[in-house]
Amino acid sequence: MPDNLVIVESPAKAKTIQKFLGNDYKVMSSYGHIRDLHKKDFSIDIDNGFEPIYEIPSDKKALVADLKKAAKQAKTVWLASDEDREGEAISWHLYEVLGLKPENTKRIVFHEITKPAIVEAIKHPRAIDINLVNAQQARRVLDRIVGFELSPVLWKKIKPALSAGRVQSVAVRLIAEREKEIRNFKSEPYYRVTSTMQPEGSQASVAAELNTRLKTHDQAVAFLEACRTARFTVGAVTVKPVKKSPAPPFTTSTLQQEAARKLGFSVSQTMRVAQSLYESGLITYMRTDSLNLSNLALGAIGNEIETTLGKQYLKIRKYHTTSKGAQEAHEAIRPTAIAHRDIEGTAQEKKLYNLIWKRTIASQMADAELERTTVDIAVSNRPEHFTATGEVINFDGFLKVYIESTDADATPADMHTLPPMTTGKGMMARDVTATQRFTQQPARYTEASLVRTLEELGIGRPSTYAPTISTIQARGYVEKGESKGTKRDYEVMMLAGDKIETKRKSELTGAEKGKLLPTDVGMVVNDFLMQYFPSILDYNFTAKVENEFDEIAEGKEVWNNEIGKFYKKFHPDIEKVSALRLEHKVGERVLGNDPKTGKPVSVKIGRFGPVVQLGSKDDDEKPQFASLQKDQSIETITLADALKLFEMPRNLGKFEDADVTVAIGRFGPYVKHNGKFVSIPKTMSPQSITLDEACQLIVDKRESEAKKVIATFAEEPELQVLNGRYGPYISYKKQNFKIPKGKDAAQLTLADVRAIVADESNATKSSARRAARAAATKKPAATKQPATRKKKAAKA
DNA sequence: CAGTGAGCGAGCTTCCGCTTGACTT
Numbered sequence: 128m129p130d131n132l133v134i135v136e137s138p139a140k141a142k143t144i145q146k147f148l149g150n151d152y153k154v155m156s157s158y159g160h161i162r163d164l165h166k167k168d169f170s171i172d173i174d175n176g177f178e179p180i181y182e183i184p185s186d187k188k189a190l191v192a193d194l195k196k197a198a199k200q201a202k203t204v205w206l207a208s209d210e211d212r213e214g215e216a217i218s219w220h221l222y223e224v225l226g227l228k229p230e231n232t233k234r235i236v237f238h239e240i241t242k243p244a245i246v247e248a249i250k251h252p253r254a255i256d257i258n259l260v261n262a263q264q265a266r267r268v269l270d271r272i273v274g275f276e277l278s279p280v281l282w283k284k285i286k287p288a289l290s291a292g293r294v295q296s297v298a299v300r301l302i303a304e305r306e307k308e309i310r311n312f313k314s315e316p317y318y319r320v321t322s323t324m325q326p327e328g329s330q331a332s333v334a335a336e337l338n339t340r341l342k343t344h345d346q347a348v349a350f351l352e353a354c355r356t357a358r359f360t361v362g363a364v365t366v367k368p369v370k371k372s373p374a375p376p377f378t379t380s381t382l383q384q385e386a387a388r389k390l391g392f393s394v395s396q397t398m399r400v401a402q403s404l405y406e407s408g409l410i411t412y413m414r415t416d417s418l419n420l421s422n423l424a425l426g427a428i429g430n431e432i433e434t435t436l437g438k439q440y441l442k443i444r445k446y447h448t449t450s451k452g453a454q455e456a457h458e459a460i461r462p463t464a465i466a467h468r469d470i471e472g473t474a475q476e477k478k479l480y481n482l483i484w485k486r487t488i489a490s491q492m493a494d495a496e497l498e499r500t501t502v503d504i505a506v507s508n509r510p511e512h513f514t515a516t517g518e519v520i521n522f523d524g525f526l527k528v529y530i531e532s533t534d535a536d537a538t539p540a541d542m543h544t545l546p547p548m549t550t551g552k553g554m555m556a557r558d559v560t561a562t563q564r565f566t567q568q569p570a571r572y573t574e575a576s577l578v579r580t581l582e583e584l585g586i587g588r589p590s591t592y593a594p595t596i597s598t599i600q601a602r603g604y605v606e607k608g609e610s611k612g613t614k615r616d617y618e619v620m621m622l623a624g625d626k627i628e629t630k631r632k633s634e635l636t637g638a639e640k641g642k643l644l645p646t647d648v649g650m651v652v653n654d655f656l657m658q659y660f661p662s663i664l665d666y667n668f669t670a671k672v673e674n675e676f677d678e679i680a681e682g683k684e685v686w687n688n689e690i691g692k693f694y695k696k697f698h699p700d701i702e703k704v705s706a707l708r709l710e711h712k713v714g715e716r717v718l719g720n721d722p723k724t725g726k727p728v729s730v731k732i733g734r735f736g737p738v739v740q741l742g743s744k745d746d747d748e749k750p751q752f753a754s755l756q757k758d759q760s761i762e763t764i765t766l767a768d769a770l771k772l773f774e775m776p777r778n779l780g781k782f783e784d785a786d787v788t789v790a791i792g793r794f795g796p797y798v799k800h801n802g803k804f805v806s807i808p809k810t811m812s813p814q815s816i817t818l819d820e821a822c823q824l825i826v827d828k829r830e831s832e833a834k835k836v837i838a839t840f841a842e843e844p845e846l847q848v849l850n851g852r853y854g855p856y857i858s859y860k861k862q863n864f865k866i867p868k869g870k871d872a873a874q875l876t877l878a879d880v881r882a883i884v885a886d887e888s889n890a891t892k893s894s895a896r897r898a899a900r901a902a903a904t905k906k907p908a909a910t911k912q913p914a915t916r917k918k919k920a921a922k923a
Numbered sequence: 924c925a926g927t928g929a930g931c932g933a934g935c936t937t938c939c940g941c942t943t944g945a946c947t948t
Contacts, residue, residue: 136942159942167937186944213941267939274938281937288936295938402943414941590940602937734931752931792928804928849925856925863925 129153132201134194134221136208139406140240144207147242148249155197157208161187162220164267169275173694176687177268183224191224198225203233206255207248210236211454212680216263219255229254239421239458240411262680268690269293269672273663276701277656283705284713285652286732290602293669294587294595296656299604300664301580302572303645303653312568316617318347318561322513324359324504327553331546335504335513340564344618347561351622353508359554362503362512369518371495373525375418375446376459376487379589380582382413385486387575388532390478394574395593400479401460409470410462410483414589416582417455418446420487424458427465428491440524442493451585452673461487489529496522502548517545556622563617571610571642586669603736604649612638647737647761651714659704663697718766726750728769730761737761739769756791771814779818787821789813800825840877848872848880859884 131152135141138156145154162181164170172178183191198204204227206218218234221227233252237244270293277291320337341347377385382401386392392400401413420428425443432441448455462484470480497520504513520526548554572580578592587595599605612635619630645653656664665671672693678684711717715731718739726742733752737760742750753772755764776790776799785801796813798805798821805828807813811820837855838848847858848866855872857864857880864884866872875883 138943157942158944160940163940164938209941217941263940270939272938276937278937282935290937292938406943588940590942594939598938735929738931740931750931754930790928795928797928799928806926806928858925 128197128200130202131205132197132203133205133207136214136217137412139408140412143240143408144245147245152205153197153201155194157194157217157221158187158190160213160217160220161191161194162224164271169271171268171271177690177694179264179268181220194221195225198227201231203231205249205252206232206234207236209456210238211456212259212263212266212676214456215256215259216267219257219260222255238417238419238456239423241421241423243423244421256680258682259680261686262676265679265686265690266672266676269693272690272694272697276698277660277663280701280705281652281655284707284709285655286648286734288602289648289652290598291652291656291663293663293672294581294591295598295602295604296653296664297584297586297666297668298577298581298595299599299645299649300653300657301577302599302605302643303650305569305571306645306650309568309571314565314568316563316565317342318344319564320347320350320559320561322354322559323557324513324515324554325557326361326546326548327555329546332557333502333515333545333548333554335502335515337511338514339511341561344563347563347620348627350509350511351559351561351620351627354506354556354559354622355625355627357509357556358507359513359556360505360507361548361550361552361554362505363501364503364548364550365501367499367501368521369497369499371497371524371526373444373489373492373494373529374486374531375444376420376461376490377483378416378418378448378450378459379414380416380450380578380592382460382483383578383592384575385482385532386479387573389482390475392475392479394578394596396475397479398593400473400475404470404472404476404480404483407472408463409467409480411460412457413460415455415457415460416448416450416453416589417457418448418459419455420459420461420490424461424465425491428488431465432488432492436492436527439522440492440527443491446490450582451670459487485529489525492525492528493522495520495524495526500545502545504554515545515548517543519544559622561620563619565615565617565636568637571639571644573642574607577643584666584669585673586666599649602648603646604652605643606646607641608644609640610637610642610644612636647714647755648732650760650762651732655713660700714761716761718764718769721770728766730755730764730769732761739764739772741773754791757795774814777813779816779821782818782822782825787818787825789816789821798824803828837872838875838880840880842877843881846877846880846884848875857883 129151131148133141133144133148133152133154134157135144135154136157136159138158141154141156145152148154162183164179165182166184168180170180170182172180204225206221208214208217208221214236222232234255235248235252237248274290274292277296278289281289281291318341320341322335322337324333324335325331326333337350341350374381383394383397386397387394398413401410404410405413429441429443446459460483462480465484465487468481468484470477472480497518500517500519502515502517504515506512570576574596577596581587581592581595600607614633615636616631616633619632621628621630653664662668675684675689679686679689711729712731715729717727717729719728720726721728721741724741726746728739728741730737730739732738733754735754737755738752739755740750740752742748744750751773753775755761755772759768772791776788779787779789781787782800788799789807790797790799791813792804796807798807798816800821803825805824807816807824831850835850836847837850840846845859849856849858855866857866866875866883870879
């Protein structure tokens with residue numbers, strides 16, 4: 128047993144450091160925090176200075192026992208967790224739990240996993256910084272107080288199992304407020320005027336645009352009329368050098384953004400792939416807010432650029448973070464060996480690695496030098512003028528390797544040159560076009576753009592961006608989905624030759640895919656929290672408490688006092704709001720009265736989501752309830768639409784002596800007959816479907832069911848060849864397998880099928896399991912009702 | 924992807940940050 132025990136946070140890191148330190152050291156990992164507040168209890172002694180009550184979670188007990196044993200055998204224990212608030216606390220918990228002694232415990236830190244950095248760190252040990260630890264305890268206790276006092280208020284006033292917290296509630300607020308902006312947005316039309324011109328005596332064509340937008344149809348027509356007889360002359364020609372600089376190397380949030388834009392990865396997908404690259408030793412740590420690259424890495428990158436591209440492409444740069452609250456315990460995300468351009472791995476791993484490689488290289492490359500030419504073209508009978516621009520790259524610099532993407536809809540940087548034009552030269556307009564455009568509504572958040580905004584606000588940490596997005600979906604506050612656009616007409620007027628031609632065209636506007644949309648529950652919870660707890664939802668709340676944590680870390684404030692001050696203000700609000708007696712349920716909207724019965728109709732959040740209610744609970748008769756459909760919302764539903772929901776279930780009549788009923792279930796409208804269900808296709812509506820149509824659906828379903836089983840085998844009842852929506856497949860113990868191309872499903876023998884199952888399960892085991900896991904974590908977000916979902920999960 | 928289909932008076936639910944692992948009834 129070596130004399131020295133080194134404890135780091137991550138096992139992959141431990142492996143690397145073990146190599147650097149050799150046999151005199153044993154390097155182990157704590158796997159993050161080893162101790163925390165109890166999972167289920169409040170675990171804060173309010174009356175006793177907010178003393179936290181810690182426990183070692185059951186899944187960490189074996190690990191802690193191992194660490195304890197190793198610590199006993201070592202002469203010196205080196206606590207090498209990260210140099211930030213959380214890392215310091217991890218070291219402190221280790222010190223306490225392992226029963227270490229000051230004389231044989233050393234605290235060391237490094238910001239990069241390189242041999243020189245580790246060796247240097249060993250030379251400069253220090254003691255645990257208890258002020259920094261206390262700042263972490265304050266952070267932990269504050270989050271627990273906010274989360275565990277606020278959430279029960281929501282259970283009581285809105286719906287069980289909801290949650291609120293310093294980070295997630297602000298994330299929901301951003302999405303909810305953006306949606307309100309969009310709902311209130313009034314699009315204004317305007318006219319954009321473009322022209323294809325050609326210098327006199329030349330065949331070259333020049334794309335030019337008018338320097339102002341025209342407001343109305345009449346103004347656009349008047350302008351085109353003027354152009355009919357106008358002369359066009361080149362005015363000022365300006366040539367300006369333009370420099371472009373590369374983007375800094377990746378942090379967690381910029382990696383998530385670029386992987387979303389360039390590769391279409393979700394935030395959690397990016398982290399999963401990055402984790403596997405990290406574990407294979409291919410990239411540095413993937414949860415970081417640092418832009419720093421180690422000197423060792425800079426040397427290697429410089430060498431790579433110089434030898435493959437040439438010295439003129441090299442420019443070593445030091446980037447400094449500007450993001451709020453960055454703790455910079457690691458390096459930026461980079462390849463561990465820059466000479467490796469390509470790696471072995473899955474397609475996703477290759478793509479993500481390639482992205483990281485390019486970004487890292489580009490960050491140390493020379494600026495691109497461009498020349499931008501702007502030509503003004505005067506219109507003889509109008510004050511406005513056209514402008515044509517051209518761009519030439521004189522030196523491509525970093526553009527040779529990497530161009531950062533933007534969120535704006537793909538507008539490729541159209542690099543083009545202009546033909547020679549000098550002041551005074553005449554221009555011919557081949558055509559002049561006025562196109563009606565509309566001011567654009569604000570864009571909804573994507574996962575990645577939400578992460579960017581949270582980071583800008585200093586809310587959340589690299590390790591929590593992906594989990595936060597999962598949480599707000601799992602709670603049903605937000606859904607990832609498409610918003611159907613609306614069709615909009617616009618006009619295009621074109622002057623060609625002597626004629627002005629007007630065309631009407633139409634486009635789809637506001638259609639978005641993969642965007643984060645607030646649900647009714649999300650909206651109601653946000654409104655509620657904004658009304659009663661605005662200080663917690665304040666975008667600056669985190670920044671403010673971070674300042675206090677900094678004071679604690681510097682030893683200027685005592686953490687218990689700071690939490691005490693907060694609690695004194697916060698807790699009475701909780702008491703007050705819990706005791707409120709509200710006339711209507713939170714978020715309830717009264718739509719009017721049912722014309723038939725005169726009873727009131729209202730919409731609100733029920734136990735299982737948004738419902739419409741007919742009648743009041745004070746009536747003699749019990750009120751009737753019906754769930755809102757997926758595309759309906761509490762805020763926008765009309766009385767007429769709400770009343771329609773009560774028409775379900777409808778009894779259409781009898782078929783083969785059994786009732787045929789129509790209803791709307793979790794997965795849309797369906798026909799029920801004799802205990803069997805058939806989905807109603809989108810082309811029909813549950814309100815208008817006839818008995819004949821319904822019977823047809825039932826018969827069709829029977830037919831496809833009959834065709835479903837292609838082959839079964841007496842020897843293996845669980846093995847079947849079935850006909851699915853996407854063609855024939857093999858089903859075996861709840862798993863499905865593709866049938867290889869070129870084989871006739873009906874002709875397969877038992878041996879064939881067994882071979883396919885054996886082969887497929889061997890070949891795709893890891894990826895299939897990974898996919899299953901992804902689906903399992905994703906599902907809760909997609910379905911609407913938590914209660915039924917849980918039952919299912921338990922069964923499965 | 925391979926098939927699902929309710930209830931609105933049981934119970935329990937929840938935070939943020941560190942880190943990876945993964946029973947077979």
